[in-house]
Amino acid sequence: MKHVKEVANLTGISIRTLHYYDEIGLLSPATSKTGYRLYSNDDIEKLQQILFFKALDFPLKKIKNILEQPDFNQLEALHYQKERLVEKKERLETIIATIDQTIQNVKGERTMTDQEKFKGLDFSQNQYEQEARKKFGDEAINQSSQKLNRLNSVEKDVLEQSFHAIYQKLAKLRHGSPASEEAQNAIHEWYDFLNNNVGYHYTLEAFQGLGQMYIEDERFTKNIDRYGEGLALFMREAMAVYANQNK
Amino acid sequence: MKHVKEVANLTGISIRTLHYYDEIGLLSPATSKTGYRLYSNDDIEKLQQILFFKALDFPLKKIKNILEQPDFNQLEALHYQKERLVEKKERLETIIATIDQTIQNVKGERTMTDQEKFKGLDFSQNQYEQEARKKFGDEAINQSSQKLNRLNSVEKDVLEQSFHAIYQKLAKLRHGSPASEEAQNAIHEWYDFLNNNVGYHYTLEAFQGLGQMYIEDERFTKNIDRYGEGLALFMREAMAVYANQNK
DNA sequence: TTTAGAGGATTACGTAAGGTAAGAGTCAAC
């Protein structure tokens, strides 16, 4: 059983933070008769889990919800956290590369497009939300889809229909060129649709990355190709063209 | 000249954020007659600089102060930012390694000490302050040394004296064993001194890392060895022993 | 020329994750 100071020393987080986690019910240790907090080994391990999620910038509320899930699986969570951290590391590498380019740019050794100047600097913290929801399948993570939740059922219908409509339109065009005007118009609709309804802003770069995912992630490919074989591939091409043309 | 939306799309930050940066005077673009914000190329480049610092978790106030320095050198800043980002990346790698170990631990394939469980998870955001102050040499960054500033001159004297006292004590011991009781007591004083006066909490791990820096960073080595040749090396050893013994 | 719709502005209140300070109880050691 450890007192607050010992835990703080061990982990590097502040005593106030431990108080706060207790206050919000995220980590509530046992207390002595005189009211001192006493952290057990289990508490320490839970704290470790909390800090892993924090390293991924998960809000404490979500962390709490995830850890409270009756079917929470620690091993699964660890693998998930590792994957996301690797991604985060890769984003840092992108930023570092951007800095390298900027250094050359400042020296006059090369030029950069405006987009290139901001590669990797997109901090939108919603990054892991969709994925996290799948993994930990809870309703608590739904904060980002408040926008969707706030819609009434009629509006949702309309939304769903335009969703299908866009996919079907694209499916019809998929044997033509992804750069054709019609295809690009449809993709533009898709881009706008996402930005207006998903509750998350896609930069052009992110949008292009999304297209890439359509063929790299089987789940996406399958779902999309239900509208027509090869649609996922077609969309990736079209989205890439769109992103490049609108730079 | 770009409007807010275009800048937001380009960078992935929100319009509200642009408004806010204008409000606090961090990035104030020109305005049209009708009050629309108009971002020039220079503004865009400044924004890029801001985002680089933000990627290092610098508070906006500090960013503002740094960019306002009349002798601000962009190239120097870029090199600095790159170094820090590499460090940040390395911390992420440490966390990833910790997760790997934890996975084995959960599976029962290995055990971990409490310290090992939290390697890399120290989020203390003061990480770059001392360095940053040297680099960008301004008074504005001094928020972390409020503690020192709040002291009156008599107290500062006392502080300085105990600082020297500890170093001198260690210098005398430096020909003996770093693990000796006296040496360890002196190091313990040093650890306490740092934690009470530097305004930054050192975990044992960080403390050990500090010792490592004493010999890896020439500036430290030089300064310390003025108290006695080989003192830096001796302190590193003693600090490592101290950290390990107190786990 | 009007008018719709997209985009822009300001004002103001809300939020997350703690920091910081004040006042008071507790524990170990001398």
Add this chain to the structure above:
DNA sequence: GTTGACTCTTACCTTACGTAATCCTCTAAA
């Protein structure tokens, strides 16, 4: 039995925006 280190609670403060409401402006189509 006092001191010094540690702990507690309460309460107000802070940063960096999000969100909402209300109003203005610009462009393109009718």
